Amino acid sequence: MKNFDVVVVGSGPAGGMAALEAAKGGLSVAILEKESLPRYKTCGGGLVFRGREMLPFDFNHVIMSSYNDLYIYFDHMELPLVAKRDYPIVTMIMRDSFDELIVKEAGKFGAILLENHQLKGIEFQESIQLITSQGSISCKYLIAADGVMGPTAKLAGWKETRKTIPALEYEIEVDSESFERLSKEARFDIDAIPKGYGWCFPKKNHLSVGVGTFEKRKVNLREYYHEYVKKLGVKEVISEQAHGFQVPVSPRTDGFVRQNVFLTGDAAGFADPLTAEGITNALYSGSLAGKAIAQNFNSPTLAEQAYLEALEERLLPELKFTGYLAKLFYHQKTLRNFLMKQNGQRYCEKITDVYTGHLELSKEVKARILKNLGFGIFN
Ligand SMILES: Cc1cc2nc3c(=O)[nH]c(=O)nc-3n(C[C@H](O)[C@H](O)[C@H](O)COP(=O)(O)OP(=O)(O)OC[C@H]3O[C@@H](n4cnc5c(N)ncnc54)[C@H](O)[C@@H]3O)c2cc1C
Structure with a gap:
């Protein structure tokens, strides 16, 4: 074996x-993958700046396009909110490559890489x-990704404690005039669907x-997807491929490590x-x-502790905070619209700074924001 x-x-x-x-740290590592690579993955393929900055290698040759501006359209506002930066707020990639x-x-x-495993x-x-599917393998540590x-x-042995939301994504080829117009911006349309949003992310073609x-x-x-395409003003859809999937939008509540198994990414429930x-x-x-x-290879206890402490530094508190914001944003539309009319541009700038990695809100600031929004005490 x-x-x-x-x-x-x-x-x-x-x-x-x-x-x-793990391999860089000198360990012997295998990746089990049920598909063979490159494989399609249902995803908008929008990589925010701070994700881009995490990559310790050049990935320019797989970039489809990059956008220094991000457009957020609200049904109740005449003009979109626009965040502009001098670096790519969002970079478009296709997940296969x-x-x-x-x-x-x-x-x-x-x-x-062990493909088709x-x-x-x-x-x-x-x-x-x-x-x-191709025999047995043994290991000291297992990373669920x-x-x-x-x-x-x-x-x-984990129970299912993540909340997931459904999302539907289409890769569509449209007439050249519509593509020319829509490929100028990366956009979100809040309320394109009840308690949710639509997105239009241009790729190369x-x-x-x-x-x-x-x-x-x-x-x-x-x-709602078909209505959204109409709303985008697409004249002709030449071809389209539909892909439905779930996004986990709350972390598991029964831990992230047990018996040398470490949960990461969507397996842990870490989408925003x-x-x-x-x-x-x-x-x-x-x-x-x-x-x-x-x-900490020789000490599973220290390895677990190091991972959990690292998650607590930024990721878990941030997910808790954005989880509260999501409740307001998608479930209290009247209050949200009122706040966005008053201060929409300011919020748009701050949120852009957080997701691009240029602003880390302190625990005190997060608590103040949530208190002002009526969420009570935040720890
Ligand atoms: C419609 C949609 C649009 C999205 N758009 C965006 C976006 O624009 N930007 C963004 O940041 N996020 C987006 N997301 C979320 C993003 O796609 C996921 O959060 C991200 O892919 C999680 O990465 P991961 O590595 O945890 O898992 P995945 O990317 O899902 O990778 C899991 C891998 O595990 C393999 N696998 C599964 N089961 C087994 C098994 N039994 N044995 C071996 N291998 C197995 C799968 O084949 C796959 O290759 C979107 C999600 C959806 C559904």
């Missing part, structure tokens, strides 16, 4: 970065035994257009509750898990 120091399940941004950091690139970079440090079972013995639907956490909702009752996403943006936190949590294990 093959044996590795670390096995990473999943070759998305969390898995790629976890493998890269982006994810494959990270895995290749991890390979430079010795990480091995689907994880099917886990047994905890002296080491961790993994039953895969198998996304929102992956089985690792469940197989290792096509658009990624989608809708996602925080609505609890069943919503016909397809219908306000924007449903998950690539950055996947890259970040994957890299934190890989580093924590590499630096």
